[in-house]
Amino acid sequence: MALSSWDEKAQAAFEKIVDAIPESMREAVQPQLITMIEKKAAGSRVTVEVIEKMVREDLPEPQKSMMMGALGLSEATPEAKTAEPVQLNWEGDSEKLVDKIMEVIPEMLRGAVKPKFLDFIKTKAGQSAVVTEGLVVDAIKEMNPPEPYMSQIIKVLAAREGIDLSKVDEILSKHQRRQEELVSVFHELQEEYSYLPKEAIDKVREYLNVPLSMAYRVATSYKAFSLEPKGKHVVKVCDGIACHLKDSDKLYEELKGNSDDRFTLEKARCIGCCGPAPMAIVDGEYGDSEWVREKVTKF
Numbered sequence: 001m002a003l004s005s006w007d008e009k010a011q012a013a014f015e016k017i018v019d020a021i022p023e024s025m026r027e028a029v030q031p032q033l034i035t036m037i038e039k040k041a042a043g044s045r046v047t048v049e050v051i052e053k054m055v056r057e058d059l060p061e062p063q064k065s066m067m068m069g070a071l072g073l074s075e076a077t078p079e080a081k082t083a084e085p086v087q088l089n090w091e092g093d094s095e096k097l098v099d100k101i102m103e104v105i106p107e108m109l110r111g112a113v114k115p116k117f118l119d120f121i122k123t124k125a126g127q128s129a130v131v132t133e134g135l136v137v138d139a140i141k142e143m144n145p146p147e148p149y150m151s152q153i154i155k156v157l158a159a160r161e162g163i164d165l166s167k168v169d170e171i172l173s174k175h176q177r178r179q180e181e182l183v184s185v186f187h188e189l190q191e192e193y194s195y196l197p198k199e200a201i202d203k204v205r206e207y208l209n210v211p212l213s214m215a216y217r218v219a220t221s222y223k224a225f226s227l228e229p230k231g232k233h234v235v236k237v238c239d240g241i242a243c244h245l246k247d248s249d250k251l252y253e254e255l256k257g258n259s260d261d262r263f264t265l266e267k268a269r270c271i272g273c274c275g276p277a278p279m280a281i282v283d284g285e286y287g288d289s290e291w292v293r294e295k296v297t298k299f
């Protein structure tokens with residue numbers, strides 16, 4: 001890196017924050033960071049303090065926490081440092097699930113990301129401070145960490161043993177115990193879990209007295225059902241720096257106007273493929289603006 005108006009320590013600090021970016025995204029994000037830092041310096045020499053200020057003030061989460069972690073910065077205010085540690089009532093395997101999710105985050109960043117995640121969980125848990133596995137899953141979905149972490153976390157969630165089956169009982173209680181209810185029940189399960197978990201199918205079979213072969217024939221012959229945790233139609237428009245500069249907002253608004261409840265539209269962090277920005281993700285696949293426009297017309 002040859003940055004003549006940067007002092008040496010600033011260049012070293014920059015290397016550290018670049019190391020905190022997933023490798024696949026570095027090439028694209030690096031120039032954007034340089035622009036943001038030099039803008040912060042406002043024509044003066046770039047120092048470590050300028051970089052730290054930019055990271056603290058201009059970066060969105062979770063990039064901010066990750067880069068603060070890489071720089072060894074603490075976000076805690078003096079008051080926060082003396083605050084009571086978070087006391088949460090972990091139910092079932094919820095605490096273990098948090099640890100499993102954190103294993104996906106590189107070790108050097110974990111120290112900064114985990115407290116943030118715990119604070120978020122605490123806010124969601126409210127006064128009861130009771131943390132269930134479902135709450136942990138909702139929290140990580142809302143935090144929406146950047147790729148490739150989110151994909152890895154989804155794998156962790158899909159691979160965890162057992163699922164919360166309380167919703168199955170709730171759904172079944174609204175139906176009569178007749179085989180004819182099978183398709184309606186499956187639709188509700190698909191809606192609830194975004195797929196048909198094996199354990200849920202077993203419960204449904206038992207309740208409706210449906211043979212195994214019939215249950216799986218129905219589950220596999222309707223396009224609306226999935227036996228794998230693939231998710232329903234979720235369209236995400238990348239709102240990372242490169243995509244933002246290429247009008248990802250306009251693409252988002254355009255898709256929003258055309259959604260007609262056919263798909264869920266969300267914003268996503270940089271997916272590490274910024275060349276053809278603005279980029280979008282449809283049910284886990286990536287593509288550019290033309291691709292996503294064509295894709296959603298087929299839903």
Ligand code: FES
Pocket residue numbers: 028238239240241242243244269270271272273274277278279
């Ligand atoms: S900013 Fe990198 S893919 Fe959108």
